[in-house]
Amino acid sequence: MQRGEPKRHADVYVFYHLKHKDKNTIDPLKMEQWDFYILPTYQLDNYERSQHSITLNSLRKLTEPHKYADLKYEIAKAYGAQKTIRKLEDLTCQLI
Numbered sequence: 001m002q003r004g005e006p007k008r009h010a011d012v013y014v015f016y017h018l019k020h021k022d023k024n025t026i027d028p029l030k031m032e033q034w035d036f037y038i039l040p041t042y043q044l045d046n047y048e049r050s051q052h053s054i055t056l057n058s059l060r061k062l063t064e065p066h067k068y069a070d071l072k073y074e075i076a077k078a079y080g081a082q083k084t085i086r087k088l089e090d091l092t093c094q095l096i
Contacts, residue, residue: 008041011082012075015039015059035065038074040082 020026020033027033037059049058066074 008044011041012078013039013041013044014071014075015054017056017059017065019065031068034068036068036071036074037063037065038071038078039063040078040085042082042085 015037017035017037018026018028018033019035020030039059039062043062044054047054047058047062
C-alpha cells in the first residue's frame with residue numbers, strides 16, 4: 001500500500017455466518033450453527049474484487065469455514081501469517 005491510501009487497522013479479520021436454515025430450531029446462541037471465516041489482512045488487501053465488501057462465496061474461495069472451538073487456534077495462525085508478511089514487506093522496503 002502507498003502512503004496516504006486507506007488501510008485496514010486490524011491484523012486479522014473474523015467473518016461469521018449463521019448457516020443453520022431450519023427456522024424451527026435456529027438459535028443464534030448455539031455456536032455449532034455458525035461458520036467462522038478467519039483471514040489475515042494481507043489476504044483481504046490482495047483480494048481483486050471490492051475492497052469494501054465481500055460475499056460468502058468469495059470468503060469460501062479465500063478460506064475454509066471453521067467451528068467456534070477452533071477460533072483461538074485459527075486466529076493465532078492467521079496472525080502469525082500476517083506478521084510474517086509484514087516482516088517481509090519491511091525487509092523489502094529496507095532493501096529498496
